[in-house]
Amino acid sequence: MSVTELLSWLDPVEWSKYFDIPLSVTCFLIYFIVFHIACAFFGIADHYKLLRKYKLHESDEKTYLQLLPRVVFNQIAFYLTSCYIGEKMGWLFRSPKDNAFQLWKLPIYLTLFSFYHEIIFYSAHRWLLHSKWGFNLLGHNVHHSTKGSVGISQHYMSVIDYYLEIVVSILVPLALIRTNAYFDLLVMVEDAILGSYDHSGYDFFLGNLKRYSPAYHSMHHLRSSCSYGDGVGSLALLDNLFRTSYFHFGYQSFPKVKNLVEKKES
Numbered sequence: 001m002s003v004t005e006l007l008s009w010l011d012p013v014e015w016s017k018y019f020d021i022p023l024s025v026t027c028f029l030i031y032f033i034v035f036h037i038a039c040a041f042f043g044i045a046d047h048y049k050l051l052r053k054y055k056l057h058e059s060d061e062k063t064y065l066q067l068l069p070r071v072v073f074n075q076i077a078f079y080l081t082s083c084y085i086g087e088k089m090g091w092l093f094r095s096p097k098d099n100a101f102q103l104w105k106l107p108i109y110l111t112l113f114s115f116y117h118e119i120i121f122y123s124a125h126r127w128l129l130h131s132k133w134g135f136n137l138l139g140h141n142v143h144h145s146t147k148g149s150v151g152i153s154q155h156y157m158s159v160i161d162y163y164l165e166i167v168v169s170i171l172v173p174l175a176l177i178r179t180n181a182y183f184d185l186l187v188m189v190e191d192a193i194l195g196s197y198d199h200s201g202y203d204f205f206l207g208n209l210k211r212y213s214p215a216y217h218s219m220h221h222l223r224s225s226c227s228y229g230d231g232v233g234s235l236a237l238l239d240n241l242f243r244t245s246y247f248h249f250g251y252q253s254f255p256k257v258k259n260l261v262e263k264k265e266s
């Protein structure tokens with residue numbers, strides 16, 4: 001098999017043609033599989049107590065399997081349907097053949113995406129979902145019933161929360177940038193890996209990346225009134241601008257939580 005044949009075999013556009021399904025559905029399925037492989041990896045590691053050296057805390061009461069049904073329902077009912085509608089409207093998952101872009105523009109598009117995403121995510125999270133009236137009314141208490149130590153809890157949310165923090169904060173920036181299906185898929189897959197890592201309670205860099213450690217979002221789940229940005233992979237512009245990162249409040253460690261994994265000094 002030649003390299004060109006191999007590449008076309010790996011191409012979601014070719015899969016869509018072959019199985020005769022919309023490109024948005026193919027891209028969503030790839031995203032869905034990557035997300036669930038990542039979450040199963042964290043779920044298995046938790047269950048068999050693997051990779052203990054990297055586990056920061058185990059504060060969650062709900063297990064991977066208890067969280068799974070609501071997550072799958074959210075993804076199919078709200079995320080997949082929004083991807084499909086976005087494609088039908090011509091906003092998302094545009095054919096790469098008609099909307100090819102040069103590879104050197106990729107960092108520009110990624111930075112632009114992060115910028116739009118940060119503004120929507122932070123604003124909705126801090127000023128709507130964490131407002132006095134909004135926390136229960138908009139259902140953010142559902143996501144906060146998890147504590148950031150089970151990967152799959154990234155998508156454990158109420159309907160409004162799910163639309164604001166996942167569907168709108170990812171698909172609207174992609175629709176504004178309007179590149180093509182490859183870029184849309186790349187962003188979704190990146191979010192599948194980094195978002196589940198963010199909620200896993202693992203830090204594979206043992207705190208060396210500080211701001212880009214899952215400890216950042218864990219601190220949000222455990223202390224609630226800090227670190228409103230999207231954790232690993234985000235630009236963290238607004239947490240820095242408004243001085244709302246956990247370290248701006250002087251927090252150095254997690255509050256006393258159940259099952260904090262004790263680290264032995266070596």
Ligand SMILES: [Zn+2]
Pocket residue numbers: 125129130140144220
């Ligand atoms: Zn929150």
Ligand SMILES: [Zn+2]
Pocket residue numbers: 143148154199217221
């Ligand atoms: Zn979270």
